Amino acid sequence: MEFNEHKAIYLQIAESLCERILSGKLNAEDRIPSVRELGATMGVNPNTIARTYDHLQQREIIYNKRGIGYFVAPGARQEIIKALKDRFLKEELPVFFKRMDMLSISMNEIENYYKQESK
Amino acid sequence: MEFNEHKAIYLQIAESLCERILSGKLNAEDRIPSVRELGATMGVNPNTIARTYDHLQQREIIYNKRGIGYFVAPGARQEIIKALKDRFLKEELPVFFKRMDMLSISMNEIENYYKQESK
Amino acid sequence: MEFNEHKAIYLQIAESLCERILSGKLNAEDRIPSVRELGATMGVNPNTIARTYDHLQQREIIYNKRGIGYFVAPGARQEIIKALKDRFLKEELPVFFKRMDMLSISMNEIENYYKQESK
Amino acid sequence: MEFNEHKAIYLQIAESLCERILSGKLNAEDRIPSVRELGATMGVNPNTIARTYDHLQQREIIYNKRGIGYFVAPGARQEIIKALKDRFLKEELPVFFKRMDMLSISMNEIENYYKQESK
DNA sequence: GTGGTCTAGACCACC
DNA sequence: GTGGTCTAGACCACA
Numbered sequence: 001m002e003f004n005e006h007k008a009i010y011l012q013i014a015e016s017l018c019e020r021i022l023s024g025k026l027n028a029e030d031r032i033p034s035v036r037e038l039g040a041t042m043g044v045n046p047n048t049i050a051r052t053y054d055h056l057q058q059r060e061i062i063y064n065k066r067g068i069g070y071f072v073a074p075g076a077r078q079e080i081i082k083a084l085k086d087r088f089l090k091e092e093l094p095v096f097f098k099r100m101d102m103l104s105i106s107m108n109e110i111e112n113y114y115k116q117e118s119k
Numbered sequence: 120m121e122f123n124e125h126k127a128i129y130l131q132i133a134e135s136l137c138e139r140i141l142s143g144k145l146n147a148e149d150r151i152p153s154v155r156e157l158g159a160t161m162g163v164n165p166n167t168i169a170r171t172y173d174h175l176q177q178r179e180i181i182y183n184k185r186g187i188g189y190f191v192a193p194g195a196r197q198e199i200i201k202a203l204k205d206r207f208l209k210e211e212l213p214v215f216f217k218r219m220d221m222l223s224i225s226m227n228e229i230e231n232y233y234k235q236e237s238k
Numbered sequence: 239m240e241f242n243e244h245k246a247i248y249l250q251i252a253e254s255l256c257e258r259i260l261s262g263k264l265n266a267e268d269r270i271p272s273v274r275e276l277g278a279t280m281g282v283n284p285n286t287i288a289r290t291y292d293h294l295q296q297r298e299i300i301y302n303k304r305g306i307g308y309f310v311a312p313g314a315r316q317e318i319i320k321a322l323k324d325r326f327l328k329e330e331l332p333v334f335f336k337r338m339d340m341l342s343i344s345m346n347e348i349e350n351y352y353k354q355e356s357k
Numbered sequence: 358m359e360f361n362e363h364k365a366i367y368l369q370i371a372e373s374l375c376e377r378i379l380s381g382k383l384n385a386e387d388r389i390p391s392v393r394e395l396g397a398t399m400g401v402n403p404n405t406i407a408r409t410y411d412h413l414q415q416r417e418i419i420y421n422k423r424g425i426g427y428f429v430a431p432g433a434r435q436e437i438i439k440a441l442k443d444r445f446l447k448e449e450l451p452v453f454f455k456r457m458d459m460l461s462i463s464m465n466e467i468e469n470y471y472k473q474e475s476k
Numbered sequence: 477g478t479g480g481t482c483t484a485g486a487c488c489a490c491c
Numbered sequence: 492g493t494g495g496t497c498t499a500g501a502c503c504a505c506a
Binding site for chain 3: 376379380438441442445449450453456459460462464467468
Binding site: 366401402404405408 | 490491
């Protein structure tokens with residue numbers, strides 16, 4: 001996996017897990033890999049994975065059974081969507097439109113781009 | 120000026136200067152404040168401003184006349200737009216649509232939001 | 239290490255690193271010392287080393303793995319040579335010949351000098 | 358006149374005066390322009406010219422008649438040549454060859470380049 | 477441990 | 492006056 005330059009790796013891994021949950025590849029009560037396992041497969045220090053799991057557990061997206069492993073929480077999907085939707089509307093949309101204004105990009109252009117992408 | 124918690128101050132100042140150039144408040148060949156001046160007005164260490172100016176100079180957005188000060192470069196606008204558009208299309212738009220997909224938000228919702236904002 | 243009076247220390251350190259890369263003492267993917275380490279060994283403030291590394295990273299001569307350290311970039315040698323050759327042919331050679339002209343020094347004299355030096 | 362980025366303007370002006378002396382455009386006892394005059398023609402602060410003249414006077418290349426102006430010194434040519442030859446052999450040639458070595462440029466290449474230039 | 481950022485204060489060359 | 496560089500020391504996020 002390749003990582004974005006200016007974003008914490010542990011957050012990027014968290015996001016990719018969330019995406020897998022939203023997309024249905026991971027479902028409630030599914031076990032997710034151990035820190036060592038995932039660390040190995042992603043070529044990352046296990047500490048980094050631990051941080052990812054800690055982050056997700058605090059947000060009630062995964063939970064831990066001691067001595068067994070981490071599992072997708074029952075309400076994971078809702079929690080993720082709630083968090084994302086919130087940030088999306090309050091933070092991302094405004095800067096998005098500000099950029100569009102500054103760069104003189106119209107909604108039409110975006111829509112065209114969108115149609116191409118979603119083909 | 121208030122600064123965002125999780126972004127380097129020197130970059131935030133750089134962005135605000137770019138915005139002033141794009142909006143026409145600053146034009147090519149305009150002199151911009153000295154590092155000490157701007158540092159004082161923004162309540163920031165002059166070194167931090169120096170870093171901002173260094174950053175912008177490397178991107179050919181401003182240039183320096185020794186012993187005199189910094190000036191907006193002739194091609195500043197284009198350079199800024201080029202950089203922004205690049206990042207926008209290659210990095211921001213994809214994650215934007217990915218989010219919309221995941222959150223099942225339609226273009227219509229966005230458009231409505233957009234119309235409200237632009238009133 | 240001794241530093242030239244009239245050239246920035248951070249640039250002199252950058253050059254010495256480049257020389258070590260060109261001479262093969264440092265190879266692609268080699269880790270280079272941390273800012274604190276190198277600062278200590280050269281009797282220089284770590285910030286100064288940080289500036290050196292920043293400078294070289296922008297030129298794609300070294301790169302950074304977050305939390306781990308700096309490494310020699312794969313294309314480091316080429317980048318260095320490209321930059322040096324460029325400057326050499328466009329800036330240094332012309333003044334070199336201009337001087338020779340003004341001082342009426344012939345290529346023969348230079349060649350003799352060169353042969354002595356390369357013994 | 359255009360100025361090099363990383364060299365003091367007053368030194369660049371000094372060099373151009375020296376070149377004019379060596380090339381015979383300026384001869385011993387010729388009057389050179391006043392600081393104000395030269396400053397105006399070069400688009401430079403008179404203080405900068407004053408610094409140039411001070412620099413050259415210390416090296417006995419020009420001298421001053423109070424209330425009248427600056428003049429080329431009788432031994433100007435020799436002084437210039439002496440200074441240049443010295444620096445050339447002791448400082449410039451060594452770095453020149455060091456660069457050639459590092460960049461694997463042969464004397465032949467240089468000679469060819471030289472022949473083209475001197476056509 | 478690593479680098480990234482920021483402050484405070486200093487000295488310098490240059491205009 | 493201007494910017495350029497450097498130091499000393501601090502705090503932070505990240506691995």
